[in-house]
Amino acid sequence: MADQISLKNIGKTYGTKVKTTVLQDVNLTFARGEYVAIIGQSGSGKSTLLNIISTLDRPTSGEIYAEDKNLTELTENELARFRNQTMGFIFQFHYLLPEFSALDNVLIPYWIGAGRKPPPDKVKLAKNLLERVGMADRMYNKSTDISGGQQQRVAIARALVNRPGIILADEPTGSLDSQTTVEVNKLLREINKDFKTTFIIVTHDRHIAAECDRVVEIVDGRIHKDYLTSGLEENKKWQDLAPVYCRESNGDCNTAGMCPSGKETG
Amino acid sequence: MFELTVALRFLKEGRLQSLLILSGIAIGIAVLIFLNALIGGLQVDLVNQTVGSSPHIAGRNREQEPRSVLGKVQQEPVVSIVATAGSAEKPLRNWTNLQEQLAETGKFTSVSPVINGSGFMILGERSLPVIVKGFDLEEANKIYDIRNKLVDGEFSAGRSAVLIGTELAEELKLSPGSIARLTTPTGETVTVTVSGIFDLGAQAINRSWVILSLPGAQTLFGLQGGITGIEMQVEDVFAADQITRILENRFPELIWSSWQEENANLLSALNSQSASSYLIQAFVLLAVTMGISSVLAVSVVQKSKQIGILKALGITTEGVSRIFLIQGALLGLGGSIIGSMVGWGLITLFLTFVRTETGEALFPITLGPGIFLVSVVVAVFAGMGAAALPARRAAQLNTVEVIKNG
Numbered sequence: 316m317a318d319q320i321s322l323k324n325i326g327k328t329y330g331t332k333v334k335t336t337v338l339q340d341v342n343l344t345f346a347r348g349e350y351v352a353i354i355g356q357s358g359s360g361k362s363t364l365l366n367i368i369s370t371l372d373r374p375t376s377g378e379i380y381a382e383d384k385n386l387t388e389l390t391e392n393e394l395a396r397f398r399n400q401t402m403g404f405i406f407q408f409h410y411l412l413p414e415f416s417a418l419d420n421v422l423i424p425y426w427i428g429a430g431r432k433p434p435p436d437k438v439k440l441a442k443n444l445l446e447r448v449g450m451a452d453r454m455y456n457k458s459t460d461i462s463g464g465q466q467q468r469v470a471i472a473r474a475l476v477n478r479p480g481i482i483l484a485d486e487p488t489g490s491l492d493s494q495t496t497v498e499v500n501k502l503l504r505e506i507n508k509d510f511k512t513t514f515i516i517v518t519h520d521r522h523i524a525a526e527c528d529r530v531v532e533i534v535d536g537r538i539h540k541d542y543l544t545s546g547l548e549e550n551k552k553w554q555d556l557a558p559v560y561c562r563e564s565n566g567d568c569n570t571a572g573m574c575p576s577g578k579e580t581g
Numbered sequence: 582m583f584e585l586t587v588a589l590r591f592l593k594e595g596r597l598q599s600l601l602i603l604s605g606i607a608i609g610i611a612v613l614i615f616l617n618a619l620i621g622g623l624q625v626d627l628v629n630q631t632v633g634s635s636p637h638i639a640g641r642n643r644e645q646e647p648r649s650v651l652g653k654v655q656q657e658p659v660v661s662i663v664a665t666a667g668s669a670e671k672p673l674r675n676w677t678n679l680q681e682q683l684a685e686t687g688k689f690t691s692v693s694p695v696i697n698g699s700g701f702m703i704l705g706e707r708s709l710p711v712i713v714k715g716f717d718l719e720e721a722n723k724i725y726d727i728r729n730k731l732v733d734g735e736f737s738a739g740r741s742a743v744l745i746g747t748e749l750a751e752e753l754k755l756s757p758g759s760i761a762r763l764t765t766p767t768g769e770t771v772t773v774t775v776s777g778i779f780d781l782g783a784q785a786i787n788r789s790w791v792i793l794s795l796p797g798a799q800t801l802f803g804l805q806g807g808i809t810g811i812e813m814q815v816e817d818v819f820a821a822d823q824i825t826r827i828l829e830n831r832f833p834e835l836i837w838s839s840w841q842e843e844n845a846n847l848l849s850a851l852n853s854q855s856a857s858s859y860l861i862q863a864f865v866l867l868a869v870t871m872g873i874s875s876v877l878a879v880s881v882v883q884k885s886k887q888i889g890i891l892k893a894l895g896i897t898t899e900g901v902s903r904i905f906l907i908q909g910a911l912l913g914l915g916g917s918i919i920g921s922m923v924g925w926g927l928i929t930l931f932l933t934f935v936r937t938e939t940g941e942a943l944f945p946i947t948l949g950p951g952i953f954l955v956s957v958v959v960a961v962f963a964g965m966g967a968a969a970l971p972a973r974r975a976a977q978l979n980t981v982e983v984i985k986n987g
């Protein structure tokens with residue numbers, strides 16, 4: 316399988332006087348259709364890494380390639396165009412435009428890319444996507460008039476409308492309850508299967524992490540572990556994942572039975 | 582266009598802000614239009630009163646240097662220049678050719694050949710110095726509107742039939758049908774009958790003018806078919822100066838002068854009036870522009886999340902700029918259209934309610950579509966100018982920062 320995205324010696328440093336190195340020597344490749352979780356403690360650099368992969372942020376050193384195109388050499392506008400055509404975004408806080416209806420929000424990436432009002436077949440596609448995420452009956456609602464989970468479903472439909480090869484999600488279930496989390500997770504996985512879309516998901520949620528084919532763990536801005544989970548047994552997955560979540564004391568570690576209970580921090 | 586749609590939605594969503602700034606722009610533009618029309622109407626009225634019934638451009642023979650006979654008449658500037666010919670001066674020959682050439686240019690509403698001379702009007706013991714005017718009466722009427730200003734008698738002038746002013750008639754106790762003698766400085770004398778008495782609105786003219794027909798004056802001054810000057814009115818009063826310069830080049834054998842040169846005081850008054858009006862308008866426009874700018878600057882902050890998301894989804898920096906430039910332009914457009922209507926309403930109110938004692942409008946205000954068009958165009962550009970800085974800020978917004986902070 317061809318590498319869809321590859322990162323070469325990526326580093327990210329903030330500040331000029333007091334330097335804070337957030338990422339160091341990151342080498343990663345992602346293949347088409349992979350379903351990858353990026354995990355790690357809070358502040359370890361997950362979001363920073365995802366923003367660099369998604370070209371929203373630029374690395375201080377190193378290079379990113381999409382197929383054979385060196386993305387670090389592109390201008391802002393070229394990157395914008397590249398994102399529009401090849402990437403879908405799902406953010407923790409949904410970020411629908413409140414000025415537009417759910418349906419319009421889904422169509423915005425097309426609208427930006429094509430520079431014109433979406434033709435009927437695109438509108439139909441958007442409606443199908445909304446149906447797919449279970450929002451068919453709310454598509455004419457203003458995006459602020461629907462619940463958080465529903466907004467996230469709309470955001471997922473929006474991420475799909477330009478048929479991107481890769482979808483980047485930063486804590487897509489971070490602001491959802493556990494029931495909705497399970498549903499959204501299921502939805503993402505289905506899309507991954509149906510459309511062969513690559514998913515790179517930053518998550519604190521081990522339900523999602525456990526669902527993934529591959530887990531990349533970041534510790535202090537470096538890749539600590541990078542392993543495939545698809546072959547592993549359920550039990551082994553939990554074992555691998557548990558310490559991470561325990562370190563963060565992020566909830567129900569006890570159920571995994573691996574470490575002492577931590578405080579809920581969210 | 583996507584940016585237009587977003588701009589419209591942003592404006593619609595910020596309802597109160599948009600309405601307030603729209604009213605602000607509308608008031609500004611209304612003041613602009615009202616002030617412009619008012620000052621414009623006032624100035625046209627003033628100029629019309631000053632030169633509406635006198636020549637805008639006058640030409641005279643180069644060899645005749647102005648030599649004033651009647652000091653008082655100097656107050657009527659254009660008139661005074663040409664009202665100085667003595668009978669000894671060399672007349673202007675071949676003037677029919679000149680008149681035709683001038684008429685052919687199409688720039689003039691009238692081209693009137695004149696003879697100017699001095700003389701004395703004598704009745705019995707009494708003798709008064711007068712300015713003798715030889716007119717082609719119909720052509721001169723287009724300039725001076727004598728026919729409508731006749732207060733007594735009939736509108737005709739001939740070799741021995743004259744029109745005189747009210748003051749002269751009063752001083753010499755003349756009325757239509759009265760007979761008097763007209764003498765030139767060189768002693769030529771003709772007996773004339775008063776056919777009509779006019780009131781041209783200026784004391785100096787009413788006291789001194791004696792109007793003969795062109796042939797009558799030619800005979801009196803021995804001009805042998807010549808004239809001493811030519812007087813014109815033009816369509817656009819303010820173009821007179823420029824046309825005069827052209828005439829100076831084309832007909833250098835004549836000395837040309839425009840009403841502007843003779844009314845420098847009036848003109849400088851008008852100019853300073855215009856200047857202060859422009860200054861006020863410029864400040865109003867500046868205030869409007871700053872208003873738009875501050876509203877959009879606030880909007881950039883309010884909409885930073887949306888901008889960040891649009892950038893993540895692939896809008897270019899120019900696209901982001903356009904969203905705000907379009908908002909500026911739309912505010913300018915909407916505000917100036919409302920402002921145009923308000924301005925028009927203000928002027929209509931002014932014309933309806935501010936009147937002279939006799940119930941007439943103070944002065945005419947003509948409202949062409951031009952002023953509205955200019956206002957709208959200016960407002961649209963002012964809006965875009967105002968949006969330039971906020972647009973730049975929006976374009977430079979850092980997507981990562983926006984997304985990170987929830």
Ligand SMILES: Nc1ncnc2c1ncn2[C@@H]1O[C@H](COP(=O)(O)OP(=O)(O)OP(=O)(O)O)[C@@H](O)[C@H]1O
Nearest residue numbers: 329330335337355356357358359360361362363364
């Ligand atoms: N603009 C910045 N200037 C300086 N330091 C920054 C900046 N942005 C992020 N950092 C630092 O970079 C580190 C990594 O941040 P990042 O947001 O990638 O963490 P994360 O792994 O996504 O954490 P979380 O799980 O809490 O979202 C943090 O220590 C943070 O303080």
Ligand SMILES: [Mg+2]
Nearest residue numbers: 361362363485
């Ligand atoms: Mg993060």
